[in-house]
Amino acid sequence: MDPIRNPYAPGAGTPPPELAGRDEIRETARIALERARIGRASKSLLMVGLRGVGKTVLLDRIREDADARHESSRIRAGLG
Numbered sequence: 001m002d003p004i005r006n007p008y009a010p011g012a013g014t015p016p017p018e019l020a021g022r023d024e025i026r027e028t029a030r031i032a033l034e035r036a037r038i039g040r041a042s043k044s045l046l047m048v049g050l051r052g053v054g055k056t057v058l059l060d061r062i063r064e065d066a067d068a069r070h071e072s073s074r075i076r077a078g079l080g
Contacts, residue, residue: 029062
């Protein structure tokens, strides 16, 4: 792959040209946030992965999704 044209370029939360293959986890997060909002129990989400796979970008998108639904959202990310 030509390193200049390669769309994969990890960069600490830098959004990629396309957030592909993340619809299912975004829907799971939407359901969990909606359930929490109305006082219902929901499963926790834990995102793990190698450096550069898009965890921060995905969390940012989940927050944007919640904000777009006019929800007050608080998403915590722990270190370690």
